[in-house]
Amino acid sequence: MRALPRALPRLLAATVLSVALVGCGEDASEQPSGSGSDSPSASDPATTDASEDASATAEYPRYVAIGDSYTSAPLVPETDPQDGCLRSSGNYPSLVAAALEGTQLEDVSCAGADTTSLIGVQRTFDGLSRPPQLQAVTEDTSLVTVSIGGNDFGLFSTFVGGCAQVASTDPEGSPCTDVASEDGPEVLAKIEERISSVVQGVRGRAPEARILVVGYPQIVPQGDRACPALPIADGDLAFARTMNRGLAEALEEGARKGGAEYVDAYALSEGHHVCSDDPWIAGKETVEGQALAFHPFAAHQEAVAQEILRLLER
Template identity: 45%
Template sequence: MRTSLTDHTDLHAPRRDLTAPHARSGARRVRRLSATLGALLLCLTSTLAVAPPASASGQPRFDHYVALGDSYTSGPLIPLPKPTAPLGCARSTANYPTMLAAQLHLGSFRDVSCGGATTGDMTEPQRTPLGTNPPQLDALRPGTDLVTLGIGGNDEGVFGDIIGTCPGLRAQNPSGSPCRDHFTESGTDTLAEAVARTGKRAGAVLDEIAARSPHATVLVVGYPRITPAPGTGVTCPDVLPFADGDLAWADDIESSLNDALRTAAEHHGASFVDMYPASYGHDACAGPQAWIQGKHSNPLVAMSYHPNAAGMYGVATEIRRTLNAARAPTR
């Protein structure tokens, strides 16, 4: 999804007097909590780093991994930030590429994902509020042997249109689908059409990856569930403020995007990492089990409508499973 450092910030909230005793105490508590979270994440990274090697010989199965993608890959606001330029890409040390790299004991790893990236930013520079990210495919080398690609949600502004429009329309018809109606013109769902076009662009990106790194194992990473699975009757307007009918519609748009990405992978020599089965029951409405942050950004958890650390771990786990299935002997 397209992100910026000012997204979802309440500019009208009253300012607190940080010189007051209670404010100083609160600030100390925030610092202690930040330090605790940082220690836990460092512990997690250390644990992953001593996981069993990926091959029986004790050597890494892959030598050069490159992670490409948007904010569902970079992990904005998930503690702790990764100090790599440009800072506007908002990469986290707890995103799935970093976790996967630790699990696989890689010889070399580059994460060039960037919040707000589209398929076009794979071959063109991307400007962010804090610097310009070079074309992501420039990180590829002939010797690159593992590539993950998580892209498509920002193309033609699909995800941004949904989260930027649907909450504001809920009051019109809380049990209906005012957002779907908003994006339907002459009987045509404009976002569904945009998603279909995205699949073709993703295919072109995969062709370019194959040309630059012809020996790489390439995985297209699907998007995890944001909304509850249709038919469950689950809603959570305080967390995910969509009209009831729009929850199912948004799920259909995301499912269609994942289907388009799966088709692109199948037709262009890549594997697809299907996050929908794994993320069942981990949508934004799932409370403590949620892999997706709700409508409010939390600088100690994740940006609104984006994966948290648990969600990133879930994605890394599914990528690992996909790789293991691909190398399993056939009978």
């Protein structure tokens, strides 16, 4: 619960990060790109030739996916437990790439990532490090999806996990709102600025790429009651809902300012919040083999992939 207030001194560093993200487009192109397990082996001429032929006719020959756990999709089948980023082969980047003929995917999304993970080394839960995600974006990249920002300033963990944790202290009151609501608008504004800078950083590295910013889904229900899967105090529901919607709007406005297209996952997931009869997001309990607690199910990833493909057809 102290994640958001404690993060406020770091707000002064947000402008520095914004400048760095934009600057990456100018001088980072000399760095090597990410490993990309989907890339063909240089030692196999037949595979390389076939891949080059397919890419030559593809509309989006090279696709890079940037994001956090809502992109990597932990426990959505199939997730490699040895992968510190908990990246699923059933996440929306994989589904999009599979549907686009000749498209080679480099998915660098990683659980726990925030916008600083785009320009700095990220430590995964298993203690290993991953290179900056923006490093994967190169001049020949033709499609980039970006979904990040929810972990910045501890925002997501505050309005979902944090609010749920303190609910038992005052279930009919507003213990979460009382602590964090005053700082929420300022944090959302900073995330918006960071997303705009992320888009500009991507554009600087891949001037011809089509860039789509993917928003966050609806997690918190409407009304004045939560549910066992999302045990938030009655008085905190309005705050949690405002932050959920505000985060989505911050990404949308950041995309607009940066000149990218926006995929409205919040609108797409209406009626599929945690407390619904058909949730696209798991509740407080991890569902083994399906979704990590407070993370997307396969249905969410499939819906986002379909929406991205629909937009790409335009």
